[in-house]
Amino acid sequence: MTDVFTPTRWSEAEILDRFRAAGVALPAPCLPGVKANLALLEDRWRVVQAALAEIEP
Amino acid sequence: MSLPTTVTGIAQAVRRGQVSARAVTQAALDRIAARDAEIRAVTRLLTERALQMADALDACIVAGEDPGPLAGVPIGIKALFDIKGLPTTAGAAMRVDAPAAEDDAAVLQRLTGAGAIPVAVLNMDEYAYGFVTVNAHFGTTRNPRDTARLAGGSSGGSAAAVAAGMLPLTWGSDTNGSIRVPAALCGVWGFRPAHGSVPEEGSFPFVPMLDTLGPFAATLDDLETGLAVAMGRPVAPLSALSVARLDGWFVTHAIDAYEEIFSAIGRVLGTMPMAHLPRVEAARAAAFFITGHDGGRLHRAELAQRPLAFDPETRDRLLAGNLVPTDLRDRAADFGAWFRARALDLLDRYDVLLAPATPDVAPLIDNPVIHTGDGPAPARANLGMLAQPISLAGLPVLCAPVSRPGKLPLGLQLIGAPGREGALFDLAARLESGGVLGV
Numbered sequence: 001m002t003d004v005f006t007p008t009r010w011s012e013a014e015i016l017d018r019f020r021a022a023g024v025a026l027p028a029p030c031l032p033g034v035k036a037n038l039a040l041l042e043d044r045w046r047v048v049q050a051a052l053a054e055i056e057p
Numbered sequence: 058m059s060l061p062t063t064v065t066g067i068a069q070a071v072r073r074g075q076v077s078a079r080a081v082t083q084a085a086l087d088r089i090a091a092r093d094a095e096i097r098a099v100t101r102l103l104t105e106r107a108l109q110m111a112d113a114l115d116a117c118i119v120a121g122e123d124p125g126p127l128a129g130v131p132i133g134i135k136a137l138f139d140i141k142g143l144p145t146t147a148g149a150a151m152r153v154d155a156p157a158a159e160d161d162a163a164v165l166q167r168l169t170g171a172g173a174i175p176v177a178v179l180n181m182d183e184y185a186y187g188f189v190t191v192n193a194h195f196g197t198t199r200n201p202r203d204t205a206r207l208a209g210g211s212s213g214g215s216a217a218a219v220a221a222g223m224l225p226l227t228w229g230s231d232t233n234g235s236i237r238v239p240a241a242l243c244g245v246w247g248f249r250p251a252h253g254s255v256p257e258e259g260s261f262p263f264v265p266m267l268d269t270l271g272p273f274a275a276t277l278d279d280l281e282t283g284l285a286v287a288m289g290r291p292v293a294p295l296s297a298l299s300v301a302r303l304d305g306w307f308v309t310h311a312i313d314a315y316e317e318i319f320s321a322i323g324r325v326l327g328t329m330p331m332a333h334l335p336r337v338e339a340a341r342a343a344a345f346f347i348t349g350h351d352g353g354r355l356h357r358a359e360l361a362q363r364p365l366a367f368d369p370e371t372r373d374r375l376l377a378g379n380l381v382p383t384d385l386r387d388r389a390a391d392f393g394a395w396f397r398a399r400a401l402d403l404l405d406r407y408d409v410l411l412a413p414a415t416p417d418v419a420p421l422i423d424n425p426v427i428h429t430g431d432g433p434a435p436a437r438a439n440l441g442m443l444a445q446p447i448s449l450a451g452l453p454v455l456c457a458p459v460s461r462p463g464k465l466p467l468g469l470q471l472i473g474a475p476g477r478e479g480a481l482f483d484l485a486a487r488l489e490s491g492g493v494l495g496v
Contacts, residue, residue, distance in 0.1 A: 005385055015380070022379050024361045033373030040438070041349050041381055044342035048389050051339030055395055 005045045007038035060084050064130050064225050064279035068172065071129030074118050078111035078129030078174060085131035085176050088223045095204060096221050097196045098214040100136055100146070101178040107131070110174045124172035126282055133177040133218045133227040136195075137185060138162040138270075139259035140175065147261035148181040148211075150194035151359065151366040162259030164228065164270050164287050171286045177224065179214030183368040185230055185263040186352060186375065187211050188238045188440035189425065193368040197422060202244055202466055206419040209239035209440060212273070216243040219273045226283050227273045232263045233344055234414075234444025236271050237456040241414035241468020242440075244458040244496060246280040246485075247273045251475035252451040255287045264351040266390065267344065267448050275496055277489060280455075281482055295408070295479030297487075301332035303412040303472075306341075307443055309430035311413040314467060318459050318493065322411065325491035332403055332410060340396045340446035343389040347449075350386035353378025370437070393449045400450040404474040409484050413443050414456050414468035447472055455481040457488070460495040469494065 007015070012031060015038075019026040026034065058075055061067045070076045086104060093099045114124050134140070137147040139158035146152040160166075165175065180198045182190055190198040190213025198213040200206040201221035208217040212229025216239035219227055229236050231249040240247025248271045255270045262268055272283035285291045302308075302319055323329035353360075353375045360367070360376055367375070403410065416439065417427035425436040447454055447470065455471040455478075471481045488494040 003385065003388070005382060007380060018380050019376070022357065024357065024364070024376070024379060026376065027364055030364060030373055030376055033369065034376045037349075037374050037377035038380060041346060041377060044345045045381075045385060045389075047339050047342035048346060048392055051336045051343075052388060052392055055336070055392070 003049055005042055007042050062222070062225060063276055064127065064274065064282050067130050067225065068126055068128045071114070071118065071172070072123060078114040079108060081129045082107050082111040082131050082174050082176060085224055089177060092221050092223055096199050096201055096217050098179055098198050098217040098221065098223065099133070099177045100180050100195045100214065101143070103140070103175050103177060107174050107176040110169070114172060114174070126171050127168060127286055128172035130173045130226055131176045131224055132168060132173045133179045133215060133224045134165060134175055135181050135212050135215050135229045136178050137181065137230060137261035138165055138228065140165070140178070145261050147185065148183045148192055148195060149367070151363065158259070160259065163256035165259070167256070167287055167289060168228070173226070177218065179212070179218055179227060181214060182211035183371040184352070184356065185211040185232060185235055186371045187437060188234065189437050190214060190239065191370070193370070199422070200243055200419045203419065205423070206421055206465070207242065207425060207436065209242035209415070209419060211235040213239045215273050216240050216245055216247065219243070219245045219275050225275055226279055229271065229273060230260065230263070231269050231271055231448070232267045233348060233448050234441035236273070237414045237444045237454060237468065237470060238440050240273055240456040240458070242419035242466060244466030245273050245275060246277055246458060246496070247271065247456040248280055248284050249454040249456070250284065250288065251453040254453070254475065262355065264348050266347060266351065277482065277485055284478070292482055293479045295477055295483060297408040297480040297484035299407045300326055300409045300411065300484060301330045301407045303410050304331040304333050306337035306446070307412040310416045310442055312417050312428055315413050318467070318469070319411070321493045322488060325488055325493055332407060334403060335399055336396065337446045339392060340449045341442055343392045343396070344445045344449040346381065346389045347386055347393070349374065349378030350381040350383065353381065396446070397450045400452060401474060408473065408477070408480040410472040412470045412472065414470045415440055416443060418465035418467060444470065451475070453478050453481065455485055457485050457494045458496050460492060
């Protein structure tokens with residue numbers, strides 16, 4: 001298990017590959033909105049990760 | 058006699074045979090016809106079924122039977138509750154031709170079993186993923202207090218229908234704040250029950266770990282009556298002896314108008330200590346992260362088959378959530394368990410915790426921006442920032458309208474421990490008597 005979640009570092013090809021692996025063929029018009037939402041999720045995960053690091057022994 | 062307008066007034070008059078359920082039902086339909094073209098809270102009328110139920114109820118009264126505490130009360134329900142014989146759209150255009158529900162949702166059965174009459178299905182953000190009730194297919198629900206402004210969401214149709222006086226009691230769902238946000242922005246009473254205290258069978262899910270179903274009403278008594286029927290038990294009377302205001306995140310991200318409100322509360326209660334709930338920002342982030350993962354996975358099959366059939370605002374968030382690793386989602390849930398324990402620790406010291414429900418008043422439809430401690434921010438992403446952390450803790454929350462004559466509505470969260478909802482109603486009643494709360 002890894003605690004790393006950094007989709008803003010993923011290339012567009014990598015994003016498309018990850019969707020294909022999940023069984024979803026991402027339509028091109030969705031890519032900008034998906035990238036924006038992945039960035040938000042990355043930001044939120046960073047906040048959670050920092051809190052976990054502080055509360056766990 | 059003139060027709061009563063409150064839940065308790067209607068039920069009492071119908072039970073006594075002073076007014077007919079048919080007259081009350083028809084009056085509700087007439088109010089919707091007069092007002093909803095402007096508000097757009099209603100996505101479907103249930104006219105035929107409602108009038109048939111009203112006639113059947115009137116026959117019961119004549120036969121000497123008691124239909125129950127909601128006798129003849131016209132209600133509306135968010136579009137994610139199953140209604141026998143109709144597709145449950147959950148606000149999605151792609152579901153208008155979905156198979157008809159085989160039965161009413163469990164909570165709807167409890168309400169109709171107590172005499173309520175469903176008359177309308179109410180608008181929502183698609184699949185409940187939003188705080189604005191801007192729906193690409195069913196339209197934008199306007200705020201009855203100022204129709205240039207958003208009603209909030211995702212249960213915006215439910216809040217607006219009450220605020221506009223169309224219906225005395227409506228039902229919605231709250232995953233991350235979807236009852237509290239629209240209740241606050243529309244200036245009505247709302248209740249997010251403790252997770253699991255109201256049956257969820259027959260409602261379209263969003264994030265099962267966080268989902269709850271709860272009422273909206275124009276009076277505190279009506280809210281309690283509706284909640285008690287849905288929970289299947291009365292709200293046990295309790296006194297709110299110790300009350301504190303949450304500090305930090307809940308102060309930083311609320312507009313200055315709340316300072317006057319808390320000063321007024323302090324004058325009524327005599328004291329207003331501050332209480333600290335740790336790592337609230339992380340709680341909000343964890344709820345957001347879990348929601349992305351669980352909501353995305355829930356809709357993955359449809360996203361694979363017909364992604365362009367989704368509302369674009371919903372679709373891109375659901376798609377992105379599909380790339381959240383499940384092991385990290387579970388770590389966020391671990392944090393949620395820690396946060397809930399801290400919240401319950403605090404509720405060992407205080408009967409009720411107070412916090413603003415939204416950072417700001419209802420934003421304009423044409424310029425959906427609110428003010429937070431970080432400055433102007435997009436409403437869609439931030440309206441729930443004060444509600445979302447409490448969702449993660451799974452606590453019951455009474456969302457109360459602040460009395461602000463001539464001003465746009467604001468709401469207050471009264472947060473308690475599961476099973477101690479009575480303390481929330483006790484405090485709300487005292488603050489309403491003190492002139493701080495009320496529609």
